[in-house]
Amino acid sequence: MKESSSDIALERRRWLAQLARAPRAALESALDAVCAGGPLPAFEWLRAPQTGLAMVRGRIGGTGDPFNAGEATVTRAVLRLKSDDDAGAVGIAYQLGRDKRRAELAALADAMLQTTSWSDAVREQLLVPLVRVLDEERRERAANTASSRVDFYTMVRGE
Amino acid sequence: MTDKFSSLDTLVRGFADPVHDAQACFRVLLDALARPGTVGSIDAAFDDDVLRRWPAAAFGAMLTLVDFSTPIWLQQPDEALAQAIRFHTDAPLAQTPEAAAFAYVSDAAALPSPDAFALGTPEAPQGSTTLIVRVDALEGGRPLTLSGPGIQSSVRVGPIGIADAFWHARAALAALAPCGIDCYLVCGRSVTGIPRTTRVELN
Numbered sequence: 001m002k003e004s005s006s007d008i009a010l011e012r013r014r015w016l017a018q019l020a021r022a023p024r025a026a027l028e029s030a031l032d033a034v035c036a037g038g039p040l041p042a043f044e045w046l047r048a049p050q051t052g053l054a055m056v057r058g059r060i061g062g063t064g065d066p067f068n069a070g071e072a073t074v075t076r077a078v079l080r081l082k083s084d085d086d087a088g089a090v091g092i093a094y095q096l097g098r099d100k101r102r103a104e105l106a107a108l109a110d111a112m113l114q115t116t117s118w119s120d121a122v123r124e125q126l127l128v129p130l131v132r133v134l135d136e137e138r139r140e141r142a143a144n145t146a147s148s149r150v151d152f153y154t155m156v157r158g159e
Numbered sequence: 160m161t162d163k164f165s166s167l168d169t170l171v172r173g174f175a176d177p178v179h180d181a182q183a184c185f186r187v188l189l190d191a192l193a194r195p196g197t198v199g200s201i202d203a204a205f206d207d208d209v210l211r212r213w214p215a216a217a218f219g220a221m222l223t224l225v226d227f228s229t230p231i232w233l234q235q236p237d238e239a240l241a242q243a244i245r246f247h248t249d250a251p252l253a254q255t256p257e258a259a260a261f262a263y264v265s266d267a268a269a270l271p272s273p274d275a276f277a278l279g280t281p282e283a284p285q286g287s288t289t290l291i292v293r294v295d296a297l298e299g300g301r302p303l304t305l306s307g308p309g310i311q312s313s314v315r316v317g318p319i320g321i322a323d324a325f326w327h328a329r330a331a332l333a334a335l336a337p338c339g340i341d342c343y344l345v346c347g348r349s350v351t352g353i354p355r356t357t358r359v360e361l362n
Binding site: 046048080 | 167168169170172177246247
């Protein structure tokens with residue numbers, strides 16, 4: 001192994017964040033493409049998809065105290081791959097919303113990214129286009145917000 | 160390769176149907192304490208690697224009763240069990256028996272004295288520790304006669320592996336009522352309850 005485990009943990013953290021934002025259609029079509037029409041890899045549930053509430057906390061400014069902003073619906077799932085050569089890879093998904101199939105696909109993608117046989121294909125078919133879409137959306141949102149920006153300033157009153 | 164990503168590779172699976180299995184288990188555990196000395200059976204399906212390691216009744220009872228607010232103490236270090244409890248129930252592990260709401264005793268012969276556990280307080284007797292004790296068998300050991308609430312006259316049990324000293328020390332706690340400890344004795348899928356209100360006589 002060339003990479004140290006902390007590099008891998010960091011990388012996984014990044015793709016977990018990306019998978020958490022992935023729309024269901026993107027996950028579905030990308031995983032289908034990876035499997036080239038065949039069935040998705042077999043897995044067993046460690047925690048079948050379940051929907052619950054998570055408290056979202058916020059903080060205003062760099063020095064503000066954290067406060068509870070409100071509760072968000074979260075769906076989570078944990079599964080373990082069953083296939084012979086990659087047995088044991090555990091995939092995790094936490095997502096906003098109540099789409100259980102989407103959580104299942106994201107967890108499956110996470111597990112596949114940890115295997116040697118699927119990793120490259122999933123990266124290429126799913127993560128790369130996904131990052132492009134997410135970046136595009138962020139840029140668009142930032143541009144929309146920037147257009148309504150108001151600069152506050154105070155004129156110095158003459159003495 | 161996968162071991163670099165997570166330590167969950169060896170995690171055992173919990174209930175196949177978390178809600179209904181936990182409800183069924185809870186009913187059995189409730190009945191066991193309500194009718195001391197009767198033998199209940201926990202029938203939830205578990206994987207083979209669970210059944211190889213722990214009695215199904217003990218594992219089912221822990222999944223059912225333990226949650227984030229109830230620290231559990233393991234008599235013997237057991238990384239696989241600790242991991243399963245953390246993952247499936249979010250429960251913290253207690254470092255000492257008196258800090259625990261539940262205790263899993265896998266070696267009944269080395270069972271600590273009952274007053275090593277939390278007994279609750281008169282204001283909050285529910286703060287006591289509930290023991291889940293693995294025994295070699297529920298019948299055929301030291302004959303015990305149980306009597307008290309939930310028992311018509313008396314009932315005999317014979318768990319194998321619990322020292323007499325434990326029952327003597329437990330009898331001494333009767334004066335502290337309503338404080339005391341509740342015990343589940345488990346063997347395979349079978350479970351028997353001995354709540355704090357039950358008098359245990361050695362004969």
